[in-house]
Amino acid sequence: MNHHNQQSSDGRHDDDAALTEFLASLMDYTPTIPDELVEHYLAKSGFQCPDVRLIRLVAVATQKFIAEVASDSLQQCKARQAAVVKDKRDKQQKDKRLILTMEDLSKALREYGVNVKHQEYFADNPSTGVDPAARDE
Amino acid sequence: MSDGGGESGSKHEKTHSKRKFGGDDFAQAIAKIAVAQICEKVGFQTFQQSALGTLSDIAVRYIHSVGNAATFYANLAGRTEGNAFDIFQALEELGSAQGFTGASDVDHCLASSGIVRELIQYASEATEIPFAYPIPRFPVVKDRNPKPSFWQIGEEPPSEHIPVWLPTFPDPQTCLQVPTQDESATDAHTEMIELGKQQRKMEMSMLNLQQRFSGNGPEGPSSVAHGDNSKEKQAAESNPFLSAPLQFEEKEVSTVVLPAKLSKEVAFKNPVVEKRVVSNHISVIDTFAPAIEAMKNRICESKEEQKTALSDQRPPVQFKIGIGKKSFSKPLKFGSQNKDVGKIAPWFCKDNEKDEKKRRAEEILKDSMENPEELAQL
Numbered sequence: 090m091n092h093h094n095q096q097s098s099d100g101r102h103d104d105d106a107a108l109t110e111f112l113a114s115l116m117d118y119t120p121t122i123p124d125e126l127v128e129h130y131l132a133k134s135g136f137q138c139p140d141v142r143l144i145r146l147v148a149v150a151t152q153k154f155i156a157e158v159a160s161d162s163l164q165q166c167k168a169r170q171a172a173v174v175k176d177k178r179d180k181q182q183k184d185k186r187l188i189l190t191m192e193d194l195s196k197a198l199r200e201y202g203v204n205v206k207h208q209e210y211f212a213d214n215p216s217t218g219v220d221p222a223a224r225d226e
Numbered sequence: 227m228s229d230g231g232g233e234s235g236s237k238h239e240k241t242h243s244k245r246k247f248g249g250d251d252f253a254q255a256i257a258k259i260a261v262a263q264i265c266e267k268v269g270f271q272t273f274q275q276s277a278l279g280t281l282s283d284i285a286v287r288y289i290h291s292v293g294n295a296a297t298f299y300a301n302l303a304g305r306t307e308g309n310a311f312d313i314f315q316a317l318e319e320l321g322s323a324q325g326f327t328g329a330s331d332v333d334h335c336l337a338s339s340g341i342v343r344e345l346i347q348y349a350s351e352a353t354e355i356p357f358a359y360p361i362p363r364f365p366v367v368k369d370r371n372p373k374p375s376f377w378q379i380g381e382e383p384p385s386e387h388i389p390v391w392l393p394t395f396p397d398p399q400t401c402l403q404v405p406t407q408d409e410s411a412t413d414a415h416t417e418m419i420e421l422g423k424q425q426r427k428m429e430m431s432m433l434n435l436q437q438r439f440s441g442n443g444p445e446g447p448s449s450v451a452h453g454d455n456s457k458e459k460q461a462a463e464s465n466p467f468l469s470a471p472l473q474f475e476e477k478e479v480s481t482v483v484l485p486a487k488l489s490k491e492v493a494f495k496n497p498v499v500e501k502r503v504v505s506n507h508i509s510v511i512d513t514f515a516p517a518i519e520a521m522k523n524r525i526c527e528s529k530e531e532q533k534t535a536l537s538d539q540r541p542p543v544q545f546k547i548g549i550g551k552k553s554f555s556k557p558l559k560f561g562s563q564n565k566d567v568g569k570i571a572p573w574f575c576k577d578n579e580k581d582e583k584k585r586r587a588e589e590i591l592k593d594s595m596e597n598p599e600e601l602a603q604l
Contacts, residue, residue, distance in 0.1 A: 101335055101337065101338055104335065104337045104338035104342070104343075105337050107343075107346060108310075108337045108342060108346075111342075111345075111346045111349065112310060114349070115349075118349065118354065119354060119356040119357075120354075121260050121263050121264055121267075121355045121356065121357060122257075122260045122264075122285070122289075122357070123256060123260065123357040123361050125256075125361045125362075125363055125364060126253055126256050126257060126260065126289075126361075127289055129250070129253055129364060129365065130253070130286055130289040130290050130293065131289065131292075131293040133290065133293070134289075134290045134291075134292075134293030134294045134297060135293065135294065135297045136292075136293035136294075136296050136297045136300075136308050137306065137307055137308070138307050138308045138309070139307075140309075142310070143308065143309070143310055143313055146310060146313055146345075147289060147292050147293070147296075147313060149345060149348070149349050150288075150292065150313075150317050150345060151285055151288050151289050151292070152264060152348075152352075153344070153345060153348045153352075154285075154288055155261055155264050155265075155281065155284075155285050155288075156264050156267070156268055156348075156352070158281065158284070159264060159265045159268040159270065159281070160268045160269070163268055163269050163270060166270075186271045186272060187269060187270050187271045187272075188270070188271065188272045188273060188274065189265055189270045189272070189273035189274060189277045189278065189281070190273075190274050190277055191274055191276050191277045191280065193277075194277045194280060194281060198284065200324070201323065201324065202323040202324075203284055205280055207276070207277075207280075208276075211276060213274045213275055213276045213277075214274070214275075
């Protein structure tokens with residue numbers, strides 16, 4: 090902070106330049122979340138802006154948020170698998186795949202202030218084919 | 227974790243989001259695909275459907291919240307259109323739960339905010355994965371072409387009270403023509419009409435007959451003897467509840483008034499068969515109308531005297547009870563016609579049965595009262 094304060098004028102100038110550059114670069118950037126979707130929901134929330142860069146800015150922010158949540162739940166998933174594998178390495182060998190489950194997701198989302206309770210007995214299977222034997226945990 | 231509460235909570239959230247973003251399944255599906263792509267990039271191989279649905283819901287909510295907050299900040303600054311700084315401020319607000327570098331500095335410049343730097347860093351580092359499918363612009367707003375107004379066509383409205391800027395009336399043919407119904411529906415309709423017609427004819431003839439009876443009915447039972455069936459005669463003689471006057475009052479309501487109305491409605495509803503029905507009906511009504519009117523008048527006139535005549539001529543209410551063992555049958559006078567007894571006796575058969583049952587039930591109850599051990603065994 091101290092460093093920042095000392096070179097505040099320079100830093101601010103750099104930040105402004107970086108921001109301008111970033112916003113300009115958004116013109117060529119294609120976020121994974123499509124513009125149309127973001128535009129639709131922004132329009133629903135009452136935000137109106139003709140600038141496509143701002144739409145993409147929101148798209149990038151959302152993508153970042155989702156990616157963070159996803160990577161957190163990935164860590165949860167890996168940690169859970171590591172804990173399980175200790176006892177029954179052979180049995181769980183098949184289940185080594187990384188699956189986004191409600192359990193991990195709800196744990197990850199709790200850190201972001203989203204309180205998701207997954208249904209305890211909700212029988213949901215992974216969308217892509219997994220062996221029936223490997224499915225039951 | 228929780229058992230019941232969790233379920234209800236998530237359900238509540240779902241219904242809430244559904245209410246808020248209800249009806250755009252297309253957008254939801256797109257959000258799901260995009261979120262799945264992000265998850266794949268992060269390193270997941272598969273996912274549970276429910277988890278993906280939840281995460282895409284959250285993504286949508288995130289966009290919505292950013293939009294709401296950005297709109298709020300834009301409006302706070304006196305603008306209707308948002309700009310980049312509104313969005314940054316909104317992102318800071320949403321990210322304040324996790325915290326970001328420089329959040330403690332209240333007066334920090336938005337351009338040098340930690341959120342912005344993280345965002346720039348993310349955008350530069352993350353590999354660019356475009357959305358998998360081309361998307362048309364949505365939601366599709368169907369543009370209607372409204373009907374031209376009177377003014378646009380250059381026509382005068384049919385009457386003065388209609389302003390010229392109103393759309394023109396549809397062609398008169400469209401008003402006349404009737405939307406064609408289903409074959410089966412019309413068939414059923416015509417069938418019903420036919421049935422109704424037949425019934426009406428029968429009723430008309432009956433009515434005619436009865437009115438002729440009633441015309442000279444009160445004068446004596448001899449006129450009733452003209453009737454075709456002996457039942458009516460018998461009824462008129464013996465039991466006033468079954469006699470003719472009551473019956474044709476009933477008829478008067480059901481036949482004359484109601485069918486006319488009904489048939490009119492039918493005619494309005496279904497002008498395909500309209501003419502036939504109407505002509506038919508009118509012919510029936512017309513042919514019988516004078517007679518009916520005459521009958522009605524006579525009925526009205528004769529009603530009062532008829533009543534007195536009834537009380538004079540006919541014996542008071544006579545219940546004919548076949549079985550004498552019943553207590554309530556004793557005070558009643560037995561009818562003089564013994565032949566009726568056999569006829570009316572079946573009415574009371576049920577009562578007999580009932581009594582029998584009652585008696586048996588009482589017996590059983592008594593038995594059980596006397597020796598309750600048996601009941602306990604049962």
